[in-house]
Amino acid sequence: MPALEVRNVTKRFGKLVAVDGASFAVEPGRITGFIGPNGAGKTTTMRIAATLELPDEGDVLLDGVSVLDDPRAVRRKLGFMPDAYGAYSSTTLWEYLDFYARAYDLAGSVRRRRVEEVLEFTSLSPLREKEMASLSKGLKQRLCLAKTLLHDPSVLILDEPAAGLDPRARVELRELVRALAGMGKAILVSSHILTELAEMCDGIAVIEAGKIKATGSVESITRGLQLAVPIYVRVLEDADRLERALLELPGVERARREGEGVVFDHAGSPESLSTILAGLLTAGLHPIEFTPRAMGLEEVFLSLTEGKMQ
Amino acid sequence: MSATSDRWNPILLKEVRQALRGKMFAFLFPATVLVGVGLAIAVLIDSYPRSNMGPQVFLPVILVLGIAALGLVPFSSFQSMGAEWDEGTHDLLVLSHLSPTRIVLGKLLTASVESGLYFAAFLPILLFTFLLNGVALQDVLFLVGMLYCASLSMSAIAMSLAGLTRVRFLRVVLLAVLAGIGFLALLGGYELAEQFVLRGRGLGSSFSADAVLAVTTLVFGPGILAFAFAATRIAHPEDDRSGPVRIACTAVLVMTLAGLSWGVLRSGSGMPTYIVAVVVGVLASIFAVFFVTEPERLPRRCAHRIPTNAIRALLLTPFLPGGGRGVIWWFLQLVIVAIWASALESVYPMTISFRDPWSPETFGRWCAFMAYFVVYLAGFSLALAPLCKRSYGPLAARIILPSVAVLSMVLPMFLGFLFDEPRWQHGHHPLSPFDIIDGDGRSGVRIMALLVAFLVLLANAPRLARSVQEVLAASRARRAVLTRIGIEAPRAV
Numbered sequence: 001m002p003a004l005e006v007r008n009v010t011k012r013f014g015k016l017v018a019v020d021g022a023s024f025a026v027e028p029g030r031i032t033g034f035i036g037p038n039g040a041g042k043t044t045t046m047r048i049a050a051t052l053e054l055p056d057e058g059d060v061l062l063d064g065v066s067v068l069d070d071p072r073a074v075r076r077k078l079g080f081m082p083d084a085y086g087a088y089s090s091t092t093l094w095e096y097l098d099f100y101a102r103a104y105d106l107a108g109s110v111r112r113r114r115v116e117e118v119l120e121f122t123s124l125s126p127l128r129e130k131e132m133a134s135l136s137k138g139l140k141q142r143l144c145l146a147k148t149l150l151h152d153p154s155v156l157i158l159d160e161p162a163a164g165l166d167p168r169a170r171v172e173l174r175e176l177v178r179a180l181a182g183m184g185k186a187i188l189v190s191s192h193i194l195t196e197l198a199e200m201c202d203g204i205a206v207i208e209a210g211k212i213k214a215t216g217s218v219e220s221i222t223r224g225l226q227l228a229v230p231i232y233v234r235v236l237e238d239a240d241r242l243e244r245a246l247l248e249l250p251g252v253e254r255a256r257r258e259g260e261g262v263v264f265d266h267a268g269s270p271e272s273l274s275t276i277l278a279g280l281l282t283a284g285l286h287p288i289e290f291t292p293r294a295m296g297l298e299e300v301f302l303s304l305t306e307g308k309m310q
Numbered sequence: 311m312s313a314t315s316d317r318w319n320p321i322l323l324k325e326v327r328q329a330l331r332g333k334m335f336a337f338l339f340p341a342t343v344l345v346g347v348g349l350a351i352a353v354l355i356d357s358y359p360r361s362n363m364g365p366q367v368f369l370p371v372i373l374v375l376g377i378a379a380l381g382l383v384p385f386s387s388f389q390s391m392g393a394e395w396d397e398g399t400h401d402l403l404v405l406s407h408l409s410p411t412r413i414v415l416g417k418l419l420t421a422s423v424e425s426g427l428y429f430a431a432f433l434p435i436l437l438f439t440f441l442l443n444g445v446a447l448q449d450v451l452f453l454v455g456m457l458y459c460a461s462l463s464m465s466a467i468a469m470s471l472a473g474l475t476r477v478r479f480l481r482v483v484l485l486a487v488l489a490g491i492g493f494l495a496l497l498g499g500y501e502l503a504e505q506f507v508l509r510g511r512g513l514g515s516s517f518s519a520d521a522v523l524a525v526t527t528l529v530f531g532p533g534i535l536a537f538a539f540a541a542t543r544i545a546h547p548e549d550d551r552s553g554p555v556r557i558a559c560t561a562v563l564v565m566t567l568a569g570l571s572w573g574v575l576r577s578g579s580g581m582p583t584y585i586v587a588v589v590v591g592v593l594a595s596i597f598a599v600f601f602v603t604e605p606e607r608l609p610r611r612c613a614h615r616i617p618t619n620a621i622r623a624l625l626l627t628p629f630l631p632g633g634g635r636g637v638i639w640w641f642l643q644l645v646i647v648a649i650w651a652s653a654l655e656s657v658y659p660m661t662i663s664f665r666d667p668w669s670p671e672t673f674g675r676w677c678a679f680m681a682y683f684v685v686y687l688a689g690f691s692l693a694l695a696p697l698c699k700r701s702y703g704p705l706a707a708r709i710i711l712p713s714v715a716v717l718s719m720v721l722p723m724f725l726g727f728l729f730d731e732p733r734w735q736h737g738h739h740p741l742s743p744f745d746i747i748d749g750d751g752r753s754g755v756r757i758m759a760l761l762v763a764f765l766v767l768l769a770n771a772p773r774l775a776r777s778v779q780e781v782l783a784a785s786r787a788r789r790a791v792l793t794r795i796g797i798e799a800p801r802a803v
Contacts, residue, residue: 014701052401054548054610068610069791071546075405086399088324090331095324102320103406111316131331147402 001064003028003186004049004155009058011044011210018044020210021058026186026203028154031177033201034190035301041210042190043083046157049188050080062155079153083160085144087132093119093143094128097150104151118146122176138169145176156180158189162196174200198297206304213304221300228253231273234261234289235280242285249279261289320408321416325390326423335424338382343431346374350435354442362444365507368436372453372503373496375432379461380492380499383425384468388488390417391472391540392481400544410544411554414469414537421465429458449512453503456525460499463533464492470536473543498528523573531562550612552604552631556639559597560629563643566590567650575658584676587651594643595683601636602691603707605698606777608632613784618792623785627778633695634777637688637770644680675746678756681763682743686715689766692773719744 002025011019019041026032036042047053049060051071060067062074088096097118101111119125122142127135135143141161148156158177162170170193177200181187188205191197197204204221206213214221235242243262246255251272255264266273273292280287315323329335349370357366394400403413436454440447471484502521511517538558542551570586608616609631616630617623628639691698694707718741726734738745740755 050405052404052546054546069614071611072407075407078405080401080405082398082401084398086397086402088328088397088399089393090328091324095327099320099324100402100406102316102323103403103408105407107316 002026002061003063004157004188005061006045006049007059007061009045009048009055009060011041011048011053012056017210019048019055019207022207022210022212023058024205024212024215026155026188028186029181029184030202031181031187031189031200033197033204033297034188034207035194035197035204035297036190036207037305038192040207040305042207043159045207046080046159046188046190047082050078050157051075052080076151077154079148079151079156081144081148081156081158081161083163085140087140089133091132092129093124093132093135096132096143097147100147101150106150114150114152118149121149121179122146123172136169138165138172141165141169141173142176145173149180154185156185156187156189158187160190160192162191162193170196194297194301204297204300206301208305214300218297218300221304228265228267230263230293231266232258232261232263232289232291232293233280233287236286236288237284242280245280245283245285246276249276251276263293266292319412319416319419321413322419322423325417325420329386329420329424334386338378339427339431342374342378342382342428346371346432346435349374350438362442364439364442364444366444367442368439368445368450368507369500369503371432371435371439372457373500375428375436375454376457376496376499378428379425379457380464380495381489383421383428383461384464384488384492385485386424387417387421387465388468388472388485390420391469392478394544395476396478404544404546410541410549413544414466414541417469418462418465418537422462425458425461425465429454445507446512449506452513452522453499453506456502456529457499459533460495460529463529463536464488464495466533466536466540467491469540470543473540519576520573523569527566527569531566534558534562534565546611548609548611550609550615550631552601552636553612553629556601556629559594560639560643560646563590563594563646567647571650571654574654584651584672587647588676588679591644591647591680592683594647595640595687598636598640598643598687599708599711601639602633602687603694603698603704603711604631604633604636605704606633606695606773608780608784614788616781616784616788618785618789620782620785623781624778627781630781632777632780633691633698634770634773635781637691638774638777640687674753674756674760678746678759679743681759682746684763685759685766686711688770689762690714692766692770695773718742 004026006022006024009019009022010017022041022045024032034042034046044053048055049062049067051067051074054068062077065073065077067074088099091099094115097115098111101115106114116125119128122145124139124142124146127139132140132143145158145161148158161177162173165173174196177187177189181202189197189200198218203215203217205215206221233242233246239257239260239262243255243257246252246262246264251266251268253265253267255262266276277287277290350367353367353370354363357363360366394403408416433454436450437447439445440450468488471488472481474484475481502525505517505521506512511521513522535555535558538554542554545551567590570590574586612631617626627635628642629635690711691707694703694710697703698707719737722734722739722741723737726732726736726739733739740758743759746756746759
C-alpha cells in the first residue's frame with residue numbers, strides 16, 4: 001500500500017481549476033519530486049494532502065486513511081513543511097520546538113527527548129538557545145524541518161524546502177531528506193531547482209495546469225515518452241566523417257560535433273540503435289565509444305510541459 | 311517549569327515566554343504601574359488632610375488600571391491573533407493536535423495572566439484606599455473583580471475581531487473598532503465606579519443589584535459569544551464554524567433570562583414578561599440572521615462528528631451548521647423564551663403595568679409581531695438559499711436580509727411624506743411590526759401577518775425536513791463506517 005496516494009483530486013477556486021483529476025502515489029522510503037511551473041497546482045495539491053484544503057472531487061489517502069474521512073488521523077501521520085513557514089518572534093529554537101511538541105501532545109521526558117533528537121538530527125543543538133529572528137534562512141528551514149519531524153510522521157510533504165537556500169544549505173538539506181527516506185518515510189517534495197530534485201528523488205510527478213503529465217522514475221518516463229536520447233559516439237577516424245556517416249543512417253536525428261566525437265539524438269528501439277552501430281562499421285568506421293547519455297530531469301520536464309500557467 | 315507544565319495549554323506557555331522576552335510588555339507594564347502609583351501619590355498629596363480620601367484616590371487609580379485592562383491587554387490579544395495569520399503560523403497550528411477552542415483558550419489564558427499582573431500591581435494601591443476611608447472593601451473587590459472579567463471579555467472580543475480578516479488594512483479598521491468598544495467600556499466602568507464610591511450606591515443599595523445584573527450580562531454575554539466566534543474563525547471552513555456560536559448564543563440567552571428572572575423576582579415589580587420576552591426574542595432573531603443564511607448542506611468535515619445515536623443527533627440538529635437548521639435553532643430560542651415567560655408569569659404574575667397580558671387580544675398581538683420575523687428570517691432566507699450556496703452568498707444574504715427588513719419599515723414612511731399620509735409618516739403602516747403592537751383595531755393586518763407567516767412556514771417545511779434528514783443520514787453513515795472499521799458496534803435506537 002502506498003504511504004501517500006492522491007486519487008483523482010480536483011480543486012476549483014471559482015472558475016479556475018487549480019488541480020484537475022490529479023493522481024499519483026508515494027511509496028514508503030522513497031522520495032518523489034513534485035515538479036511543475038509556477039501556478040501549476042503543486043501547492044494546492046500538497047495542501048489538500050495536508051488536510052488544509054478540501055478537494056472538490058477525489059481523495060487523498062495517507063496509509064489508507066482518507067483526508068476527508070479522518071483529517072485528525074491523517075495529521076498524526078503527516079509532517080507538512082509549507083513554503084512560507086511560520087516563525088514566532090522573541091522565541092528561542094528550543095522554545096519553538098518545545099511549543100510544537102506540546103501542541104502534538106508529547107509530554108514529559110518523551111517530549112524533551114524528542115526535541116533533543118530533532119535538534120541533533122538537524123544539527124541545530126548548538127543553537128538551541130538562539131532566538132529564531134537571528135537565524136539565517138537555511139537554519140530556519142532546518143528548524144522548520146525539525147518541527148515537522150517532532151511527532152515522527154510516516155509521510156513528509158515538503159513544499160519548496162530548498163527555495164532561497166545557498167548551495168551549502170541545499171546540500172545539507174538534501175542529505176537530511178535522504179536520511180529521512182532511509183528511515184522509511186515517504187517524502188513528497190516540490191522544488192523549482194530541478195538539478196536538486198534529480199539528485200534527491202527516486203521518482204517524480206510532473207504537473208502542469210492542474211493536470212498530472214507523468215509519474216514514475218525519470219528513466220521510465222523517458223522510455224514512456226519515447227524521447228530522443230542523446231548518444232555520444234567517438235571513432236578512430238575523423239569526427240567530420242563520422243558526422244556525415246551518421247546523418248545518412250536511418251533513426252538518427254540532429255547529429256552535432258562535441259569534443260572529439262559526435263552526439264546524435266535517437267528515439268527508436270534498441271534494435272534500431274544496434275542497426276546504427278552496424279551501419280557505422282559497414283561505413284568503415286571504428287567506434288571506440290558509443291554511449292547513450294542519461295536524460296536529465298530538466299529535459300524530461302521541458303519535454304512534458306509547455307509552460308502553461310493558470 | 312517544563313516538567314510540571316505538561317497539562318498546561320501550550321499556547322499559554324509560548325505566549326508568556328514571548329511576552330516575558332518581548333519589548334512591549336517589558337516597557338508598558340512598569341510604565342503603567344508608575345503612572346498609577348504617581349497618580350495615587352499626587353491625588354493623596356492634593357487631597358490631604360481630608361477625612362474621606364478613599365474615593366479621590368480610588369477613582370484615578372482604577373481608571374489607569376481600566377486603561378490597561380480594557381486597552382492594553384485586549385490590544386495584546388488582538389496582535390497575538392493577527393500574528394498567527396501574518397507570521398504564517400496559522401497552518402502549522404491547525405495541523406497540530408490543538409483544537410481551535412484550545413488555541414483561543416490559550417490566548418485568553420495569556421490575557422488573564424497579563425491582566426493578572428496588572429491587577430497584582432494595582433490591587434495593593436486600591437486596597438489602600440479602603441484604609442483612607444470612604445470606600446467599602448466589598449465595593450473595591452467587586453469593581454476590581456468585574457474589571458478583571460471585563461478585561462477577559464474584551465480580550466475575547468479582540469480575538470474575534472482579529473480573526474475576522476487576514477487583510478492587514480482591514481485589521482487596522484477593526485483595531486479602531488476595538489479601541490471604540492474599549493473606550494465605551496471604560497466610560498461605563500468609570501461611571502459605575504463613581505456611582506459605587508462617590509454616590510454611595512455600592513453593594514447593598516437598590517441600585518447595585520440592577521447594576522450587578524446589567525454589568526454581569528454585559529461583561530459575560532459578549533465575552534462568551536466572542537470566544538466562540540474567535541474559535542470558529544480559526545477552524546477550517548469545512549469544519550463546524552457555526553455550532554459553537556449557536557451553543558454560545560443559547561447559553562447567553564439562558565444566562566440573560568436567568569438574570570432577568572432574578573431581577574424581576576427581586577424587585578417585585580418591573581416590565582411585563584411579554585415585553586421582555588419579545589425583546590429577548592428579537593435579539594435572538596438578530597443572531598439568527600447569521601445562521602439562517604448559511605449554506606444548507608452540512609460541511610463535509612462536520613458530518614463525521616455527528617453522534618451515531620439518532621436521538622442525540624436529532625437533539626444536536628439545531629446546533630449544526632446549515633440555513634434550515636438555523637431556522638430550527640431560532641425556533642428553539644423562541645420556545646426557550648416562551649417557556650421562560652410562561653413560567654415566570656405563572657410564578658409571579660405582573661399585571662401592574664400592562665393590561666391583561668394573557669388575553670387573546672394581547673397574545674394575538676405578540677404572535678402577529680413575531681410573524682413578521684418569521685417572514686423576514688424564514689421567508690427571505692428560503693428565497694436567498696440558492697445565493698447562499700456561493701462563496702460570497704452568506705455575506706450578501708446577511709446584508710440583504712436586514713436591509714429588506716429595515717427598508718420595508720422605512721420606505722413606507724418616505725412614501726407617507728411623498729403622498730402626504732401622516733400615519734405612514736409616523737411608521738403606522740402594515741409593513742411595520744411595531745404598528746401591530748401599538749395600534750388598536752388592526753385585526754385585519756394581524757390576521758394577514760399570521761396567514762403570511764403560516765404560508766412561509768409551510769414553504770419552509772421541506773427545507774427543515776431536509777435539514778433534519780441530512781443529519782440523520784450523516785449519523786447513519788457514520789455508524790456504518792464505525793461498524794465497518796470495528797470502532798463501535800451499532801447501537802439500537
